[in-house]
Amino acid sequence: MSSVAYLRSRVSRIPVVALAGAVLIAVAVSLLLIQIGPSAWALELGDSDNFMRLAEVRDWLGGQSWWDIRQHRVDPPHGLYTHWSRLADLPLAAAIVALRPFVPGIGERLALVVVPLLLLVPALLLQSAIATGLGGRLAGLAALGLGALATPMLVQFVPGRIDHHGLQIVLVLAAVAALVHWPGARGGAGAAVASAVSLTVGLETAPYLAVIAGYVALDWAWHGDDQNAASTVRGYGIALAVAVPALFAATVPIADWALAKGDAIGRGHVAVAVVGGVALAVLPQLWLGRDARLVAVAALGVVLAGLVLKLFPELILAPYAMVGPLLARLWMGHIVEMRSVFADAATSPMAALGRVWFVAVAAVAAVILARRGGRKLLVAFLAVTALGLGCWEMRALGLATAVAVPPAGAALAALWHRRAAGGSLMPFIIGLVVIGHLPLIVLSAGASAPAVNRGLPCNTPSALAPLAVLPRGVVLAPIDMGGSLLALTPHSVVATPIHRDVHGNMLAYTILRAPPSAEPPPGIDYIGYCPADGETRILAADAPRGLLAALIAGRVPPWLTPVGSGPFRTWRVTASR
Known part of the structure; x- marks a missing residue:
């Protein structure tokens, strides 16, 4: 057999859905590489956080301690003690170290291009895996297609986007996928570890992690007689109680363990994770009835809330309260991504509607799918949370869109299956238009204002x-x-x-x-x-x-x-x- 014939025979054995998925991922990565790659290669990184991350990684690779996350060239001689985590530095730093011996002189630039794209691949695969668990292989393929076109999410993975938001998307999706695909202790532990890593990287995902924790606890309270539910909450509790303090100890200097921090992982987050995790690990051993389980979960929530209010109030304070009124008015108040969609709608209603359209439709689809119970209920909770957070602050739309993709894919697959069972094609076509990204493109294009030339940018x-x-x-x-x-x-x-x-x-x-x-x-x-x-x-x-x-x-x-x-x-x- 010739090599060409052998290759054809091997390709013919690959499932069509898997092959189509691989093509979608390759197309998404290639388009981003072609469109944005040259700018990243030229160190035109756009967002200031990307430059800050690059400076931090350079300092670390240049000899600054793992434990020292201070920017010594900021506000000298004081320096700036940042709230960022070394875990978020690892992907870029590892890529630079790995590439330097093979491409001397250009390893850093190459890492800036490839690291975000390498994170995009697991993000798309995890979305597909979650959708597959919700609605089968066709749902997984639909989620791949929607994810490959999800602009608010993709901007977090373009070449040069080396801030931690892409990593956070991957971690939240990993936590959900673990619960959707791994029953019992394995899924609970996987979700807890991914949640712990995400919490250590940054607190932006805390609302999603709280929803996941609440779902695991309530699912056990309602279905505690099911061995899988008991094993899941037990595995989740043990892993959470171990992983959060372990990662805290591995990334925070001992001298800072007692500091009250509300904008980065601190003593309060560790205490809540340990107390809550141990309680979730112990409660399934008590053989309680459903009513008693519901009361126990509610009591645990009250205990944790009291713990925060009494001992760790920094956890519920506004993380930007330290900025002060002057900086809030002249600086933070003008950062577009920190505005709410409602504030944006006052000046550009069409654009605001376009930004949240996909997340809103996906949330509705997720709620409809949740009527079937199971892990679909978790995805519905997360989709509704995503819609709320995306409307509250526009910079949250990247993760919100990522969370919305799996239920949207499952909804499209359900409409197709209904058509395949003898129904009309029209509902699927309407669903494809409504659930797809076409409304976002049309609304955004219709609301776009003419460009104003204010001069050359200076961050190059x-x-x-x-x-x-x-x-x-x-x-x-x-x-x-x-x-x-x-x-x-x-x-x-x-x-x-x-x-x-x-x-x-x-x-x-x-x-x-x-x-x-x-x-x-x-x-x-x-x-x-x-x-x-x-x-x-x-x-x-x-x-x-x-x-x-x-x-x-x-x-x-x-x-x-x-x-x-x-x-x-x-x-x-x-x-x-």
Whole structure:
């Protein structure tokens, strides 16, 4: 047999659904690689969090301790103690270390391109696996197709998107898939471990993890006579009580264990996980009836709530409360992704509807599917949660869309099966249009505003090259430039787009908004701004007599000398300090 004939014979044995799924994944990855790959290769990473992650990984690979997650080049000499986790640094750092020996000099750039795409593959496969568990292989294939077109989710996996959001999507989907596909202790333990890793990476997924924990507990309370339900809650409880403190100990320095933290995993999260996990592991041993089980779960919820309110109130405080009213008004209040869909609807109703359409329709489909019981009920709870979170804050739409894909795929498969059983084709066609992403595309296109050219962006290597070659110093610039300045230049910065950098951000805003003084601010070597940034216009409009507005108008204090060239306007502080 020739090699070609042998290959054809092997391919012919691959199930059509699996082959179609592989093609869909390959197409999604290839399109993202072609469209976004060149920008990532050129270190044009767009979002400031990507630059911050790159700077953090470089520092770690450059010798900074695993336990030291401080950005020492931020707000010197204080530095910035970030709320980020080393676990989120692992994918990029591992790829860089693995690639360097084979492609010297370009390993980092190659890692920036491939790491997000490598995370996309398990995300799509997990969506397909969950949908398959809900509605069979056709549902899994439909979920692959929907996932490959789900723009709000895909933007978290484009080349250069090295922040932790893509990893969080994979972890939440892994927790759900474990419960859907693995009955008993194995599924419970798998869901708990994935939840523990997700909690350690960041707290954005906490509402989903709470829904998963609540479902596991209530499923046992209602079906506790079923051995699988008892085994699931037991496995979940044991794994949660072990994994959360283990990961906490592995990523948080001992000196910080007692700190009260509401924006990263802290003592309170560990206490709740251990108490709740141990209770869930012990309760199935008591052989309680259904009513007693329901009472026990409710009592556990009250105990955990009391534990939080009495000992760990930081868990329910607003994570951005430390920012303060000035930064909230001038900076965070203008971050588009942190706005609610309802606020966005006031100015662009069609675009707002387009953003949540898919998640809303998928939530309705999930609730309808949940009438059949089983793990479909869990997926319905999560889909409704996803809709609420996506409407509350637009940056949550990436994960919300990812969670919505499996029930949407299962709904399409159900409509097709109804047609195959002799029904009309029209319901399937209508469902394909309504559930598919066409409404999002149409509504978004109809609401798009004409582009406004406000100048060249400054967060690129070419834009910051003139500054990068100057002697190292401290740069004072608006907040949103902080990440790219750290990653693309050797300089230190005062302000960064991290909510914990309150001192540095307030210092930067105080200087930029105050009238130019006769003497330069101490500890600053360079002052700059980007004309194209919205933050620049906001600050100048808010303080028309301030230093930033003066620089824009050409009224330069005598202690500043222009340096470099390009879109990022830069001055060197020349007067003696």
